Amino acid sequence: MKKHTLTGTLAALLTLGGLSVPALAGPEDVVVVNAWSRASIGMNRPGAAYMTIRNTGDEPVTLIGLATPLAMMPKIHETKTNAEGVSSMSPAGEIAIAPGESVALEPGGLHAMLMRLQEPMTEGDTFPLTLLFDDGGEVTVEVPILGIAARGPED
Amino acid sequence: MRRRAILGYGAAGVGAVALMLFVGWWQVDGPGGPEPIGQRPVALTAMDFRLTDHEGNAVGPETLIGRPTMAFFGFTYCPDVCPTTLSDISGWLDDLGDGADEMNVAFITVDPERDTVETMAEYVGYFHPAIRGWTGPEEQIARVADGFRATYERVPTESGDYTMNHTASVFLFAASGRFVTMIDYHEPREFAVPKIRRALEEEMEGAT
Numbered sequence: 001m002k003k004h005t006l007t008g009t010l011a012a013l014l015t016l017g018g019l020s021v022p023a024l025a026g027p028e029d030v031v032v033v034n035a036w037s038r039a040s041i042g043m044n045r046p047g048a049a050y051m052t053i054r055n056t057g058d059e060p061v062t063l064i065g066l067a068t069p070l071a072m073m074p075k076i077h078e079t080k081t082n083a084e085g086v087s088s089m090s091p092a093g094e095i096a097i098a099p100g101e102s103v104a105l106e107p108g109g110l111h112a113m114l115m116r117l118q119e120p121m122t123e124g125d126t127f128p129l130t131l132l133f134d135d136g137g138e139v140t141v142e143v144p145i146l147g148i149a150a151r152g153p154e155d
Numbered sequence: 156m157r158r159r160a161i162l163g164y165g166a167a168g169v170g171a172v173a174l175m176l177f178v179g180w181w182q183v184d185g186p187g188g189p190e191p192i193g194q195r196p197v198a199l200t201a202m203d204f205r206l207t208d209h210e211g212n213a214v215g216p217e218t219l220i221g222r223p224t225m226a227f228f229g230f231t232y233c234p235d236v237c238p239t240t241l242s243d244i245s246g247w248l249d250d251l252g253d254g255a256d257e258m259n260v261a262f263i264t265v266d267p268e269r270d271t272v273e274t275m276a277e278y279v280g281y282f283h284p285a286i287r288g289w290t291g292p293e294e295q296i297a298r299v300a301d302g303f304r305a306t307y308e309r310v311p312t313e314s315g316d317y318t319m320n321h322t323a324s325v326f327l328f329a330a331s332g333r334f335v336t337m338i339d340y341h342e343p344r345e346f347a348v349p350k351i352r353r354a355l356e357e358e359m360e361g362a363t
Contacts, residue, residue: 038238041231041277046314048234073314079235081340086306087236087323091313107239108341114234115314148281151242 029057030097032131032141034153037114039145040121047071047114047121049129049143050105050153055097063095063103065132072116074129079108089113094134107151121145194304199224199332202302206263206291209276214261214289216302216332223335223354224259224328228305228321230266231278236323236340243347244325245283250348254355255285263289265307265321267296329357 035051047070055061066074078092092110097103105111112129114121121127123145130140146155202216219226225244229237241262248255262279264270267290270278275288290296300307305322312318323340327350335354338347 041281045232046234046316075313077235081236081323084306085322085324085337085339086320087340088310088320089235089318107235111235115312115316148238149242149245151239151246155242 029055029059030061030131030133030137030139031056032139035129035141035143036150036153037112037121037127037143037145038150039123039148040117041148043117043120045117047117048107049112049114050107051112051141051143052102052104053097053131054102055099058099060099061097061137062134063097063131064134066112067130067132067138068114068127070118070121070127070129071114072118074112074114076105076110077113078110081108123147196303196305196326196328196334198334199302199328202299204291204295204298204302206289206295206299207272209272209279209288209290211272214287219259219261219328220332221330222257222259223330223351223357224261224326225351225354226259226261226263226303226326226328227324228263228265228300228303228307229323230264230319230321231270231274232266233319240323240325240340241279241282241286243344244286246344247348247351248283248285250344251351251355254352255283257355258285258351260286261289262286263296263299265296265300265319266309267291267293327351327354329354331357333357 031054033052033054035049037047037049040047053063063076066076068074076092076095077089079087079089081087087108095103095110103110125145126142127145128140129143130138132138199216199219204215206214208214227240227244229240231237244260248258248260251258260283262275264275270290272290275290279286279288303322303326307319307321309317310320325338327335327338329335335357336350338350
């Protein structure tokens with residue numbers, strides 16, 4: 001009961017702060033804010049989603065995977081740009097988040113790569129994205145779909 | 156006695172500094188240094204390629220000469236870097252205001268297999284109207300990239316598909332076709348926009 005009250009307060013605070021609705025469904029120490037994604041052209045291209053994952057607890061958490069009904073193969077990928085300015089992308093593997101730390105999934109870095117879309121990503125819609133942690137915990141966040149030319153969660 | 160000790164330290168110090176200088180030279184300019192990277196693109200006037208823009212017009216280096224140019228390599232199946240860069244370019248063009256009308260902006264695909272003229276037309280339609288999409292036969296794409304000293308490579312993905320690694324910098328050329336500078340991926344807007352203004356100003360100087 002007490003936890004529910006706290007969750008509600010936090011959600012209200014973060015929403016008032018202009019952030020997207022935080023997810024506190026699974027491990028209550030993980031808070032996801034500023035989730036967003038871009039609309040897709042059809043279903044053939046992979047989509048990408050971005051967010052900040054915060055570990056508010058006292059123990060490290062490790063993100064090991066993603067799940068969403070929107071895409072058959074959602075995975076955390078990382079874009080890297082080398083000294084010659086050549087950018088490449090590869091699976092990022094597990095992501096450990098220390099207590100009190102945040103990991104940002106943002107353009108040009110870590111991102112949720114949504115491969116094998118099951119339906120087009122339409123501007124104005126949202127989709128649920130579940131973060132899977134190594135302790136079996138899950139956090140589901142509702143990701144808003146912005147325009148193709150969006151640059152960040154506010155665009 | 157004491158003085159000798161100090162002299163001794165001094166000599167050791169000079170030796171250490173000399174060693175550090177040598178190691179520094181070896182690693183930076185000497186035989187231990189990296190291969191020269193990032194050769195500069197040649198002038199547009201020295202390039203030779205034939206492509207098609209997203210409206211079906213034949214284009215080549217001569218299309219870009221006479222106005223300053225921003226050019227970028229990418230592909231429409233790119234989920235992260237390309238839409239981000241095209242959004243950045245759109246933002247820079249908005250900042251430039253009227254200056255944007257005096258520029259060529261070309262988005263050149265490195266994935267002509269999937270990026271047909273129609274695909275390019277649909278894709279660039281989501282960004283600033285000044286951005287033109289260019290595609291063409293594989294060997295012509297290779298020629299453009301060579302002129303720009305850009306690289307690209309097809310890489311299979313775990314979904315059984317493929318993605319492209321590619322040079323993600325934005326190239327700036329003056330109206331004369333001379334290469335001016337590059338804007339790196341993720342370069343902040345306060346650095347990027349003055350660089351573009353520099354390419355625009357060069358045109359003014361050349362005109363007077």
